[in-house]
Amino acid sequence: MKAVIITHPGGPEVLKLEEKPKPNFAPNEVLVKVAAAGINRPDVFQRKGNYPPPKGAPQNIPGLEIAGIIAEVGANVTRWKVGDKVCALVIGGGYAEYCNVPEGQCLPVPNNLSMAEAASLPETFFTVWTNVFDRAKLQPGESLLIHGGSSGIGVAAIQMASSLGSTVYVTAGSDAKCKFCEDLGATKAINYKTGNFTEVIQHLTDSKGVNVILDMIGGDYTPGNIQSLAEEGRLVMINTMKGKDVQIDLSQVMRKRLIITGSMLRSREIEFKSAIARNLEKHIWPLLASGKIKPVIHSVFSAENAAEAHQLMESNDHMGKIVLSFES
Structure with missing residues (x-):
């Protein structure tokens, strides 16, 4: 062959x-x-x-x-x-x-x-299902933030979560990619090159934050992820493209009763x-x-x-x- x-x-x-x-x-x-x-x-x-x-x-x-x-x-x-x-x-x-x-x-x-x-x-759909729906237990009516919305993982996650009744926000690297994500079903796509996703999420959710974040970036995105989560929120890591060593405010984790998890499939x-x-x-x-x-x-x-x-x-x-x- x-x-x-x-x-x-x-x-x-x-x-x-x-x-x-x-x-x-x-x-x-x-x-x-x-x-x-x-x-x-x-x-x-x-x-x-x-x-x-x-x-x-x-x-x-x-x-x-x-x-x-x-x-x-x-x-x-x-x-x-x-x-x-x-x-x-x-x-x-x-x-x-x-x-x-x-x-x-x-x-x-x-x-x-x-x-x-x-x-x-298969690779993206298996990954999204096990992380977003099994590990993070995203429910209809909850909100999901996806980093890398125009990636293969992002395309799958936007459609799966929105089709099953969740509100989806994403980050992407250009206005064209943001429009692409919104056309797929994202409620709001945030251009991370021109805006701060943490500030935008706080505005979009009336400072309540999102229920679940699917992150493949890691690194300096992590403190913003913690800040962007609602009470009882769940952060799911599937990659660390910007680095695996991070500093976070653990008092936020305790105060908001957050879950930080992740997996390799x-x-x-x-x-x-x-x-x-x-x-x-x-x-x-x-x-x-x-x-x-x-x-x-x-x-x-x-x-x-x-x-x-x-x-x-x-x-x-x-x-x-x-x-x-x-x-x-």
Whole structure:
């Protein structure tokens, strides 16, 4: 099979399309002939040598989400059969023509979506569900602040939270990105280059603050996050792009009875990810099928142009997801 490999840690140019053996698959797994693979920020970190893949994952083939057609099934697989169209969360190896996946981490491709659209879903939707709805327990009628609203995570979180009855605020880096987020369903998008999100949130909420914050930034955003939370508020960390070492006022945490939490999904066990898949199929997949939630694709690159796709990811010029295509 053809696969995009990381030849050595470095810039986008280290990604090369090469011939590799098809992966083996376990009795509880399916082998998917990949049509498309989503590109995510962790792929960039792995390419640079800053995010080692967990045990059992391919060491030099990145990719955390795929869509395609099941080519083979393991002996213990009960739900899926050869020919089924699925999208799936994987621990690595997604940038390839074939990828093995535990059956519980597969979801059916909605009939109204292309393979590229389906490939853009799993990593962000799994991440948002487990952090915003499971860990932070966002409820209808509550408010959510998302940092990085025009990212893949932001696009998913805006649509999921607003569709399920929450008020959504976001930060983004340009007026165009802010409008993009508001068109997706955000009540208000804050341009962090021209405004202070803490001050704007205080104004928008009559100084009450928001119930939940989903943050992938960390660093100097953290004190503002603490200030922006309402009483009983929940801060969920999923990345620390501006740094992991921060200072906060713990008296605010105690006085407002805040919860600070976070998670990393990639290394979690199969059963945990499979439970997320079941929740997504129950609560979110009908909204995709009806068109109430829509995948947002910024660009689709052919597999041989993976380096260009990573350059775009690192430029932060995109709005929505970047996808690799393995279809001729």
